[in-house]
Amino acid sequence: MPERTAEFGKYGASGIKGHEAVARRLDALADFIATPVTTRRGLMARLHYLTRTPHARAAAYDAGLTVTDRTLQAWLAGTRSPTKQNLARIDDAYRAVRRRNVARYLLARLNRAGRGTRVEIHPLNQSGVRPSHQRVVELRTLNIRHWEALVAAWSTGDDRALDDAWIEQIVDLGSQWGQYEYVTNIGFAA
Structure with a gap:
């Protein structure tokens, strides 16, 4: 062998x-979001995905997105913008949460x-x-x-x-x- x-x-x-x-x-x-996280549309899509339910927020926190609720609300409202490091954390958390969410579906299909x-x-x-x-x-x-x-x-x-x-x-x-x-x-x- x-x-x-x-x-x-x-x-x-x-x-x-x-x-x-x-x-x-x-x-x-x-099927990740195609728009880059550096654009407003891509950022908003990822933040909405990560914050739409308490379960999604907990999964995002577990994946490394550890900012306060106040900061998240400011990002969603557009009054503040995330730093480059936080943009990377948002994208990494999004990918990790998306993988967990589609794993069972992909497993059944494969x-x-x-x-x-x-x-x-x-x-x-x-x-x-x-x-x-x-x-x-x-x-x-x-x-x-x-x-x-x-x-x-x-x-x-x-x-x-x-x-x-x-x-x-x-x-x-x-x-x-x-x-x-x-x-x-x-x-x-x-």
Whole structure:
């Protein structure tokens, strides 16, 4: 059984960790607000999302948005503007809360009542590797039936758990799974 890659890129290959590609795809499926937080519209949309219910406020506080209610009201009224650090906190809190809110929905869609979802794994880019050091890698597909660990790690932002969950899934590729630890892209739909 292959081990995890210790010196990725040593011979010129490029790509990203597979779990990072999965997280990017799940983020795309979560349908975040497209308008940047630096605009008034983007800021208001995020603040309304984070403050519309007591549960949302508590989740925003847990995610790191620890300003007073008075400050939040001033931001919502437009009498004060958040600092750059607070804009970053608002965006981070929004993403964390949104992930938690859509995790259960995404999990149901990805598991599809036990049928799972087909995942396309695009291999790493070897264009910078000398031909004598290149591996034979190709586009692979994998049907993942149990997304629980992947979605749970993604929704909490735990990269290590997401990496472990991804490796647990690609082991199903057989003895070649180590070739798909790093990828250029991962595609799936829900």
